[in-house]
Amino acid sequence: MSAYCTPTEAGLDGMLAMVVGEAAKASPNEGATIQASHHAVFIDRDGVPVATCSCNLTAAANLGCALSMIPPGGAEAMIEERALSETANANFYEVMNIFSSLLMDDRSGHLRLSEVGAGAAPVPLEDGRSTSFTLDLDRYGKGGEIVFRHV
Amino acid sequence: MRVMIVDDSASMRMIVRRTLKQAGYDDWEVCEAVDGVDALDKVDDYDPHLIFCDWNMPNMNGIDVLRNLRARENAVKFGFVTTESTPEMRALAKEAGANFLIAKPFTAQSFSSAVGAVLGR
Secondary structure, three states, rough: OOOOOOOOOHHHHHHHHHHHHOOOEEEOOOEEEEEEEEEEEOOOOOOOEEEEEEEEEEHHHHHHHHOOOOOHHHHHHHHHOOOOOOOHHHHHHHHHHHHHHHHHOOOOOOEEEEEEEEEEEEEEEOOEEEEEEEEEOOOHHHOEEEEEEOO | OEEEEOOOOOOHHHHHHHHHOOOOOOOOOEEEEOOHHHHHHHHHHHHEEEEOOOOOOOOOOHHHHHHHHHHHOOOOEEEEEEEOOOOHHHHHHHOOOEEEEOOOOOHHHHHHHHHHHOOOO
């Protein structure tokens, strides 16, 4: 059993409300895989990877834009071009940093964000280590998918 | 109304600023500090009415900022904005002289309630 928390729908909803706005919602992802484009790695105090968070391009672009209120049209353009702007990339890093607290509570081990990178890769959701959500990010729209995995 | 936001994360400072606006405090003057040392460097000149401070920060953490201020007999209204919201942490904050603690993740309502109570609005 992992020493870290499994993010909950309510917990993620709270984070989304803070980062995007109160109309943003997460729902359990019923799919078998997500086509991830961006990945974050979280490490423990010894520098050992203990968890990851991966997002598809829609989630990465929308979260990266929403943090600093880049208009939804900007996110749409990044999705079309299949690349995040420098600002959206930096924002996405910060969102992953904020989301690290979803993996911890008062009784769990402490982890921190180590790195965030881009790279297309399918991520399985049914391996017993993954918790995945679809995202409805209010004016940024639906289609975002995010998966947290214990390593 | 002058407020200071103390957080080592630029994004969190931005989110707190945005949330203050959403809570209706859009005419407040805001100063930012990147950690506890920066906050103590700025506090005398800026003379804020209210400080929103993260708990865990490099160089000097939030509880030490608060203790330092109170040791200098600075009675500025002071609240933590933090993921550290256990009863023990809340008791520690209160004992050190904090006026409120807003737990992350927060909403505009969290800020309205805490700020309204401390300012008597």
